[in-house]
Amino acid sequence: MKIIGLDVGTVRIGVARVDTTTKIAIPDGYINVNGQEISEIQRKLSFHNSNVLVIGMPRSNDGNQTAQSDFVKSFTERIAATIPGLKIYFQDESLTSVEAENRLKSRKNNYQKGEIDAESAAIILQDFVERLQSALNNQQTLAPVEFTPAGVIEGEQTNLKSQEQDEKMPKKKNSFIKKVVISLFIIFVLGGIGIGGAYHWYQQQLLPVKNLNCLYNSPAEAAVGTEEEKEADCRYQTFEIKTNETINEISARLKTQNLIRSSEIFKFYLKLNQKSSKIKSGIYHLRTNMSMPQIADLLEQGAVSNNVFNLTVLPGETITDIRQKLIKLGYQDTQIDAALAKQYDSPILKGLYSSEGRLENQLQPQNVALEGYLYGETYQFYQGETVEHIFKTMIDQLNNIANLNKLEEKFKKRGLTLREGIILASIIQKEAHTEDMPGVSMVFQNRLRRGWSLGSDVTATYAADLVNPNRNKNDPNNNLVVLETDSLYNTRKHTGLPPGPICSPSISALLAVAEPDENMKSMYYFLTGDDGKMYYSVTDTEHEQKKRDFCQKLCNVGL
Template identity: 25%
Template sequence: MYLRKIILAVLLLGLVIGGIFVYYVYGVFFSPNTAFQNEEAFVYIPSNATISDLEERLGPLLKDYASFEAVAKRKQYTERIKGGKYVLRKGMNNNEITNTLRSGNTPVKVSFNNQESLETLAGRVAQQIEADSLSLLNAFRDLTFLKEQDVNIDSSLGLYIPNSYEFFWNTSGVDFRDRMVKEYQRFWNEERRNKARSIGLSPAQVTSLAAIVHKESAKVDERPRVAGVYLNRLRKGMLLQADPTVIYALKRQLNNFDTIIRRVLFKDLTIDSPYNTYKYGGIPPGPITMPDISAVDAVLNAEEHEYYYFVANVENFGYHKFAKNLQQHNRNKEQYIRWINSQNINR
């Protein structure tokens, strides 16, 4: 009888301890453990993160980081921490948080446009993914890569088609660059390549000309007409004489693309640069900016006309007045010069 009581007591004690253990384990695994009040919170885990890195980024978002770490270790996540952007929802438990960090890497949207150099492109992209601007720039400038793509430093900006793309936040500089090459090849499909051939230009030349068109007119509906002017000049063997190329040449000379130049002076037209289309014939050796897709398509679908000149229309700002001959153009230009002088724009 006494032995039976002892056995019963031990069984009851075991049940109590087991119940407490189960309750503790359930609480650690399945009790809500988020400390933020918003419906969602984002956590960015760097590549090659350590447990310390994990605690630094995740700790402020949790009520009890130690309980999370216990679950993460139990599920062997801490042995294989994965970089990326992760979305935590309010009220998540440690089990859900760990599962999210193991397999819930969420893409980020990367957008860029109108960059004038590889440096500014790298800086823009580095604001949106883990890779820093230096690693991106090194990837862009890699000589083996440039040779494989049959481009040089000057023309390589054209490889990056401005748009919005989805990337994982922990994308490296090389992976970003290689993805952009695939996007470039997708953009330059057979239809666009055929159109380029029909006007006697390569995709790289189209991009460089589109960059000028982009700078000349912010009006998408006017760009095919502007493109038609430059194609007419090329066919006739005329200099392009595009002011934006002179501005770009000046910025390169100053090594400062943040310089604001609102007026091209006569002395600027003599600058010795292959980008100065008042001095050198043909299309510049590379794009003076990253042209919008609309500008590229404007060149490929240029308006057919007999215009060879254009100047800003001060009666309809943003647009231009077009002329078929120099006499008509000079009349239009006089009106523009009178207006710009009245604005006291000296540079």
């Protein structure tokens, strides 16, 4: 389940998102408050297929609500009235902007106000996720915000145990009757073959679907093993239990994936052993030679394991960033280099390799061949997983995204190959916020059609980092050095697209290439003003004037 978080301000609204399976909130840009903000929020929710919204609620140092709190409540009422069916929760926020700015300072020298808002939204959302998990652990639930004629009523934490005590007599009675009915049903169905036969039949249903001798005894062993299982059924299947999924739904999917013999007996087994309320959400690795009790025990224990680690790659990060994350996880440079040099087989890599197995573009450095193809997402791997498998998983995820959104077909309509579309998306990822990506995409495509250089500073920066990874970014002459870097990656000096992508593009950047903003089809220039807004121009003269009018600070930031 996806949840969207908002840090609501009077000028901008920071946005973040989280998947309840990974439980890691990440920034997702910001929305300008210009009269279209609720439409943009609705677009975000629709894009991520979410109907849950978490909104930061400001409070004073002594915990009381402020004038900003009233503004947030009023704004929340507008959202609820415009977008029906939402579950909205408030999450207390205190000094999140300060913490967000400190986080950004630790990661980069230069950042925009909108990035602070997005980071604040991520902090708010992460706090909510931890509060939600704590409630679940204590068998509690969080009630969403209520909207009444008297105003907004914040949801409170409800103790499920207390509810059961309040309704003790009816619930116990219903529970007892239900157990009796189920038991009588089983006895009735099996009564014809006798008690002994019934018991034997029941025990048979608890056995694994298949009796196999497999090479590996755990998903962790299989992940790091050098040999593949000969029996296809010995390979572990991914089985995800989502938050709020019912036992009926879980049992039915287990049967569909041929992991249990009977969904009804599985439900009966859970009830008989008082496990129905103990099943935990998460991602599990199961196979057909596991018995019903084994599967039930795993689902009760939960998916979290010391043998598992998460790897989060954010949109806009590069192979250099990914390398550093892998090193922190304990991988060696030699392992990473070997994985980067490996040739991978995936439809998404069309145009990367020649028929002889070499890089199609010999001017692209081998060590960044996979740049742009390691899709930014949060992944879960077993300890000891090979770097090759990690990279293959990320490449496959990008391939899934491309297939789902028919990107190759859409790129072709724009006159771009699949690889060219990914390269352009990576540049757009670095150049623009999510909401500005379609407009920036149209400007770049206009320039490509004219045969002009893209003139992108972010490509010049990438080129400079390739030529000199240890360059002094505080050198007063740094900007001149960057812009004059003699590399085909530098689109300030060379026309056309660079030899390869410059970072991992997000789905938003990829879709911006496929579906650019047609309202900008006459524009050939853009810049981000000091106010965070994007300004477009038709001519260079107009562009230079907008620099003087709106970009005194950002346009002079070091590259």
